[in-house]
Structures are given as C-alpha cells and as structure tokens.
Amino acid sequence: MTDKQPVRVAVTGAAGQIGYALLFRIASGALLGPDQPVSLRLLEITPALKAVEGVIMELDDCAFPLLHSVEATDDANVAFDGASVGLLVGARPRSRGMERADLLEANGGIFKPQGQAINAHAADDIKVLVVGNPANTNALIAASNAPDVPKDRFHAMTRLDHNRAIAQLSKKTGAAVKDITNVTIWGNHSATQYPDIFHAKVNGQNAAELVNDQAWLENDFIPTVQKRGAAIIDARGASSAASAANAAIDHVHDWVLGTPAGDWVSMSVPSDGSYGVPEGIISSFPCTTKPGGEYEIVQGLEIDAFSRARIDASANELVEERAAIRQLGLI
Numbered sequence: 001m002t003d004k005q006p007v008r009v010a011v012t013g014a015a016g017q018i019g020y021a022l023l024f025r026i027a028s029g030a031l032l033g034p035d036q037p038v039s040l041r042l043l044e045i046t047p048a049l050k051a052v053e054g055v056i057m058e059l060d061d062c063a064f065p066l067l068h069s070v071e072a073t074d075d076a077n078v079a080f081d082g083a084s085v086g087l088l089v090g091a092r093p094r095s096r097g098m099e100r101a102d103l104l105e106a107n108g109g110i111f112k113p114q115g116q117a118i119n120a121h122a123a124d125d126i127k128v129l130v131v132g133n134p135a136n137t138n139a140l141i142a143a144s145n146a147p148d149v150p151k152d153r154f155h156a157m158t159r160l161d162h163n164r165a166i167a168q169l170s171k172k173t174g175a176a177v178k179d180i181t182n183v184t185i186w187g188n189h190s191a192t193q194y195p196d197i198f199h200a201k202v203n204g205q206n207a208a209e210l211v212n213d214q215a216w217l218e219n220d221f222i223p224t225v226q227k228r229g230a231a232i233i234d235a236r237g238a239s240s241a242a243s244a245a246n247a248a249i250d251h252v253h254d255w256v257l258g259t260p261a262g263d264w265v266s267m268s269v270p271s272d273g274s275y276g277v278p279e280g281i282i283s284s285f286p287c288t289t290k291p292g293g294e295y296e297i298v299q300g301l302e303i304d305a306f307s308r309a310r311i312d313a314s315a316n317e318l319v320e321e322r323a324a325i326r327q328l329g330l331i
C-alpha cells in the first residue's frame with residue numbers, strides 16, 4: 001500500500017495511561033499520515049516492562065498495516081536510537097508533600113538523561129514533544145542536555161489546553177468546532193496559562209466581539225480552561241489520558257504535516273523573545289507550521305493590557321522554573 005520507509009517513533013512512559021491511548025493511534029496512521037509506516041520504540045522503567053509486553057501483544061493483535069515493528073526497552077539510548085519523533089510522556093508525578101523544587105529535581109533525573117540520549121542517538125530530523133509534567137520545564141531540561149540538536153526541535157504540549165479552549169468556545173457560541181479558528185494558549189501548561197480568544201474567530205467573526213461577555217471570559221472561560229486538568233482528575237479519579245493522547249497526536253501531526261491556511265495552533269516552543277516573552281523559556285505561542293517540520297511563531301498580533309498581564313504572569317512562572325532547574329544544576 002505504500003513504499004515509504006518506516007519512521008522511528010520513540011514513546012516514553014509507554015505502560016502508562018496516556019501511552020495506552022496513544023500507541024494504537026500512532027500505529028493506525030493518525031500521527032504521521034495514512035501512508036507512513038512507523039516503527040515504535042517504547043521506553044519504560046524496568047518494573048513496567050512486563051506491562052509494556054502486554055501492550056505490544058495488543059498492538060500485534062490489531063494487525064495494523066502501517067506498524068512495521070515494536071520494541072520495548074528500559075534503556076533511553078536504545079529507545080531514541082534513530083528516532084525521528086520522540087514523545088516524552090513518562091514523568092514523575094507530584095506526590096503528597098512534594099514541593100515544586102522536589103518535583104523538578106525528580107523530573108530532572110528523567111529528562112536530563114533522555115536529553116543526553118537524544119543528543120547521542122536520535123536521527124538528524126528528530127522532533128521531540130514533551131507531555132510529562134511539568135511539561136514546559138521538562139522540555140527545557142531535555143533541550144539543554146542535547147546541545148547538538150537545534151533547540152527548536154523541543155516542544156512541550158499545550159495542544160490539550162488549545163483543544164479545551166475551542167470546546168468551551170463552541171459550547172458558549174453554539175458554533176461547530178470546525179468553525180472555530182485562531183485560538184491561542186500563551187505561557188505555561190499550568191494554572192497560569194492564558195487562553196486568548198481576542199484573535200480567535202467563529203465562522204470568521206472575532207470571537208471576543210461575538211461573545212461580548214467579559215464576565216464569562218474572566219470568571220468562566222479562562223478558569224475553566226486553566227483548571228480543566230484538575231477537574232478531570234476530580235471527576236475521573238485519574239488525569240486526562242485519552243484527550244491528552246489525542247492532543248499529542250494533533251501536535252505532532254500538525255508539526256510534521258502543516259497547519260491549515262488561515263489558522264494556527266498553540267505550541268510550547270523556545271521563546272525567541274516574541275511578544276516580550278523572555279528568550280529561551282519554552283512557552284506557548286500561536287504557531288503555524290509547514291509540511292516537513294518547520295514552524296513559525298505568528299507575529300504582529302495586538303496584545304492589550306488584559307492579555308499582556310496574563311501572558312507576563314505565565315512567562316514569569318516559567319522564568320522562575322528555569323531559575324530553579326539552573327540552581328539544581330539540571331541545565
């Protein structure tokens with residue numbers, strides 16, 4: 001059905017709940033397109049390798065025509081060898097009594113060696129999406145430990161927040177999801193993130209003007225999107241998994257295959273100083289992409305005082321996280 005060579009995709013945390021929702025869609029062609037074979041390399045901690053073998057048995061049992069091979073390993077050097085796409089999902093969750101610095105340190109123990117393994121072994125065209133939280137700063141740790149890989153190959157995921165914002169706007173306006181474009185998430189994948197509808201469009205009309213409801217924006221829309229992850233945990237007793245996997249697919253799909261004309265997506269990418277966001281932190285911006293993997297931060301959007309304050313607050317949080325990982329010697 002296709003004569004393309006398989007693309008090697010490395011997935012970490014493969015035995016976790018996002019992994020379980022993600023791997024089958026990658027293998028079905030949702031990630032890289034319906035004519036692109038994939039080869040999976042699954043990284044897990046040693047005690048989880050048995051569970052990964054079970055997932056591989058299920059992948060086998062799907063008989064996906066595009067799935068060329070699957071291999072599990074507990075060695076990051078093997079997982080990233082020849083990888084063109086890296087989905088870094090496995091992370092250390094926050095446990096009771098753990099301070100943010102402890103969390104960053106524990107994740108440093110994961111993302112530093114993974115960055116080094118990517119540096120040493122990945123394919124030249126490697127593209128990395130960090131999903132595991134705190135995603136933006138984990139991505140910065142990985143990028144900083146891969147000095148030979150261009151920094152712009154390390155992204156963090158704010159596509160779930162982007163999709164959540166579209167869903168809320170669709171509910172509020174009654175418009176179909178497909179008719180909503182140009183939504184932006186700015187900043188960190190955390191409760192400080194700023195979902196921005198001032199440049200969004202609903203059927204081509206400015207979304208903020210159409211909604212014309214500042215109280216809804218401030219007291220409903222923004223906090224709902226910011227706190228959606230916590231609301232899911234509260235309702236489900238476990239964090240978002242299928243929607244997170246779906247967003248990871250969307251992010252990489254659009255990064256590799258391009259965004260539709262006239263629209264953009266939210267991606268956490270290394271700041272080049274655009275919109276006054278301090279250079280070097282991995283922060284969410286409106287981005288367009290071209291087939292092949294180039295992206296650009298959308299330029300020239302007008303930012304009013306309301307948006308400015310919120311973008312700055314989230315960027316400041318990322319600057320503080322960067323200072324903390326610097327102090328820990330992780331970057």
Ligand SMILES: NC(=O)C1=CN([C@@H]2O[C@H](COP(=O)(O)OP(=O)(O)OC[C@H]3O[C@@H](n4cnc5c(N)ncnc54)[C@H](O)[C@@H]3O)[C@@H](O)[C@H]2O)C=CC1
Pocket residue numbers: 012013014015016017018019043044045048089090091092093110130131132133134135157158159160161189239240241244
């Ligand atoms: N950026 C985003 O929008 C979102 C991020 N997340 C984050 O994604 C991460 C994964 O979530 P789940 O799959 O639900 O968690 P999970 O706990 O079900 O799975 C995580 C897996 O990672 C594995 N792991 C731990 N250390 C590893 C290492 N060094 N190498 C390889 N694998 C390792 C664990 O053994 C576990 O199987 C969490 O950090 C979560 O907070 C979740 C939802 C949305």
Ligand SMILES: O=C([O-])CC(=O)C(=O)O
Pocket residue numbers: 133160228229230232239240
């Ligand atoms: O807080 C979590 O672990 C889950 C998360 O990031 C989200 O759903 O946005």
